Amino acid sequence: MIGxxxxxxxxxxxxxxxxxxxxxxxxxxxxxxxxxxxxxxTLIKSILGLVIPEKGTITINGHVVRRDWRxxxxxxxxxxxxxxxxxxxxxxxxxxxKEIRGEHRQYDEELIHGFGLDKAMDKTMRSLSxxxxxxxxxxxxxxxxxxxxxLDEPTAGLDPVASELLKEKITRERAAGKLILITSHVLSxxxxxxxxxxxxxxxxLVLYKSVEALQAATGEEKLNKVIAQVMKxxxxxAEDNEA
Amino acid sequence: xxxxxxxVLLDLFKNKIILIYTLLLAVLAISLLSLDDNPSxxxxxxxxxxxxxxxxxxxxxxxxxxxNAVEFTELLLSQPxxxxxxxxxxxxxxxxxxxxxxxxxVGLPLLFIVSGTQSxxxxxxxxxxxxxFSSLALLIFVTSKDxxxxxxxxxxxxxxxxLLFDGLLIGFIYAFSDYPIDQAVVGxxxxxxxDLGRVLMLLQLDVAVLMGYSGxxxxxxxxxxxxxxxxxxxxxxxxxxxxxxxxxIFRKKDL
Numbered sequence: 348m349i350g351x352x353x354x355x356x357x358x359x360x361x362x363x364x365x366x367x368x369x370x371x372x373x374x375x376x377x378x379x380x381x382x383x384x385x386x387x388x389t390l391i392k393s394i395l396g397l398v399i400p401e402k403g404t405i406t407i408n409g410h411v412v413r414r415d416w417r418x419x420x421x422x423x424x425x426x427x428x429x430x431x432x433x434x435x436x437x438x439x440x441x442x443x444x445k446e447i448r449g450e451h452r453q454y455d456e457e458l459i460h461g462f463g464l465d466k467a468m469d470k471t472m473r474s475l476s477x478x479x480x481x482x483x484x485x486x487x488x489x490x491x492x493x494x495x496x497x498l499d500e501p502t503a504g505l506d507p508v509a510s511e512l513l514k515e516k517i518t519r520e521r522a523a524g525k526l527i528l529i530t531s532h533v534l535s536x537x538x539x540x541x542x543x544x545x546x547x548x549x550x551x552l553v554l555y556k557s558v559e560a561l562q563a564a565t566g567e568e569k570l571n572k573v574i575a576q577v578m579k580x581x582x583x584x585a586e587d588n589e590a
Numbered sequence: 591x592x593x594x595x596x597x598v599l600l601d602l603f604k605n606k607i608i609l610i611y612t613l614l615l616a617v618l619a620i621s622l623l624s625l626d627d628n629p630s631x632x633x634x635x636x637x638x639x640x641x642x643x644x645x646x647x648x649x650x651x652x653x654x655x656x657x658n659a660v661e662f663t664e665l666l667l668s669q670p671x672x673x674x675x676x677x678x679x680x681x682x683x684x685x686x687x688x689x690x691x692x693x694x695x696v697g698l699p700l701l702f703i704v705s706g707t708q709s710x711x712x713x714x715x716x717x718x719x720x721x722x723f724s725s726l727a728l729l730i731f732v733t734s735k736d737x738x739x740x741x742x743x744x745x746x747x748x749x750x751x752x753l754l755f756d757g758l759l760i761g762f763i764y765a766f767s768d769y770p771i772d773q774a775v776v777g778x779x780x781x782x783x784x785d786l787g788r789v790l791m792l793l794q795l796d797v798a799v800l801m802g803y804s805g806x807x808x809x810x811x812x813x814x815x816x817x818x819x820x821x822x823x824x825x826x827x828x829x830x831x832x833x834x835x836x837x838x839i840f841r842k843k844d845l
Contacts, residue, residue: 358844395668397845420670430661432601439597446593447669487665 348373348495348526349394354403356389356550363389365550367403373494376517376527378537380574381547387530388427390547391497394528395424407495420448423493427500429484433473437464437483440472444487451491458486461512478504485513489520496520498529502536514540534571541570546577591675594666598683602655608687611647615695620703629704630795633712636696637791640712641784644692644719646748652684652727653744657737664845677728677840681833685724692716711794711818715787722783722828723748729832732839755782779821783828786821793817 349371356364364386371377379387392398394405396412396419404411410418431440445454459465462482472480481504488496496517502510517540521527531537544561546554554577562568565576602608618639623632659680666676693713700709726747734740759778763771779785 392845397664397667399842399844416672417670419668422668424665424668426661426664426668428661429665430658431665432598432659432662434601434604435597439600443593443597444665444669447666447671449593484665 348408349528350406351394352404352406354390354393354400354405356386356393356398356401362550364393364400367547367550367552369545369552369555371526371528373526374521374524375542376521376529376540377543377545378541379528379530379545379547380534381553385547386550387547388499389550391424391499391528391530394497395419395422420451420491421494423488423491423496425484425488425496425498425501427503429480431472431480431483433471435472436469437472437475438468440483441487441490444490448491453492454490455492456486456490458482458489458512458516461516462486462509478506478509481505482509489516494525496525496527496529498527500530500532502531502533510536534574538570544574546574591671591679594676594679595682595686598680599686602683602687605687607651608691611651611688612691612695615692616699619696619699623699623703630708633704633708633791634795636700637712637715637788640692640696640716640719641788642752644716645723645752645784648688648720648723649727649730649744649748650741651688652724653730653740654737655684656680656727656731657740660845667845673841674837677732677837678833681724681728681836684727685721688720688724689717692720708791708794712791714822715791718790718822718825718829719783719787722825722832725829725832725836728836729839732836732843751782751784755785759785780824783825786825786828790818790821790825793821 349369351367351369354364354367355362367386367390379390381387389398393400394407394412396416400413404413406412407418408421412418435443441459445451456465462485464479464482464486467475467479472483475483481501485501488498498517501513501517505513514536517527517529521540521542527540529537529540541558543557544554545552558570558573561573561577565573567573567576619636622635622639623629625635626632663676663680667673693716696716697709697713700713727744730740730743730747734743759775759782762778763775766774779789
């Protein structure tokens with residue numbers, strides 16, 4: 348579904364992404380890990396066409412990202428920080444995105460009801476807390492039942508109930524054969540969701556393996572222990588990545 | 591594109607700064623026009639207020655708005671929509687309320703106190719200046735890396751066009767006063783949208799000759815009608831060129 352070939356991107360002298368090649372398939376829930384500044388957000392933004400790659404190509408369902416903007420109809424994106432025009436109400440934001448995707452008529456409003464946003468529709472974005480804004484972002488990402496979900500720190504700032512609800516939703520969508528690309532610093536949040544792990548460091552792809560393979564290699568069950576083991580052991584098996 | 595314009599407008603018409611700006615212009619317009627029985631003088635004062643405040647307020651407000659809307663722009667760009675449309679819609683969404691604020695704040699009092707061609711030209715001048723400086727704000731937004739730097743550049747740009755440019759022009763005129771530079775000066779005025787706005791209005795007011803070098807030159811070289819058309823067309827260029835340049839740069843901008 349998503350094919351990335353030798354993607355490179357620098358900001359000035361800083362190399363944010365260095366020769367990354369990846370193939371992501373439908374039905375995977377890929378967790379994107381790495382320290383701050385390792386290029387996770389840049390990779391996501393390159394896929395969305397927000398960052399223009401320096402070298403390399405990205406194809407999504409056969410569409411080259413650089414040339415064709417229509418591929419974005421198949422992507423639901425939840426940004427790390429959702430900020431919206433101050434005086435718009437939740438209702439207006441949702442209606443605007445619906446109107447932009449005018450050709451799409453079937454909406455998945457499960458999260459809107461689940462989060463209880465349907466009772467706060469006329470509140471302005473300025474008056475919302477960070478967590479509620481995050482909920483709005485999540486609702487927008489899931490509204491059109493896209494084939495690909497790109498979620499940047501989706502659970503950051505959400506209360507436990509909302510966070511659990513979102514995780515259940517993600518699991519269901521994955522079971523429905525969608526591709527999910529997710530970054531999170533909270534490894535326990537990825538437990539039971541992630542099927543594959545991508546580890547980036549200094550813009551380089553260090554690791555791309557299935558969770559089962561990693562569990563077998565390290566002998567650990569819990570995801571955070573697996574990752575800790577992998578990092579301690581100097582990231583073994585980086586050569587036989589799945590890409 | 592219409593959708594985005596519509597929702598940005600919905601947002602900005604509830605914006606307090608736009609509201610205060612409109613009221614301030616209205617108060618200034620009413621008080622300046624009722625100070626003197628001679629409407630020409632009132633219009634002249636109003637012109638000076640316009641030339642001083644409209645560029646500064648427009649460029650600052652628009653630059654800050656564009657930078658504050660970065661995350662919103664990202665959200666829009668992650669939808670299936672062309673980049674060009676997003677940026678042009680945001681421009682229209684910001685420029686239209688500012689134009690409306692000027693048209694309502696200055697235009698309505700004028701309509702009741704001194705309606706006529708001269709008032710119409712003044713409103714047109716203010717609206718054109720708003721469009722020009724929103725366009726420049728967009729250019730600043732797409733070329734600067736962060737908000738602080740962007741606002742800094744916006745302030746410098748506003749000061750340059752409202753104050754510094756005329757100083758340089760006068761310096762130029764004094765330095766080369768022994769040479770036939772009249773036409774060169776007319777050409778130089780075209781480089782400053784604020785001066786173009788001044789000329790556009792002064793040519794209507796029959797005080798052109800009294801109002802310094804630039805007005806006199808325009809009157810002399812171009813006559814009233816041709817001069818007005820020339821300065822209006824130049825101002826339109828000041829709207830379109832930065833706008834097209836911004837779209838070009840925005841196509842390749844990383845967010």
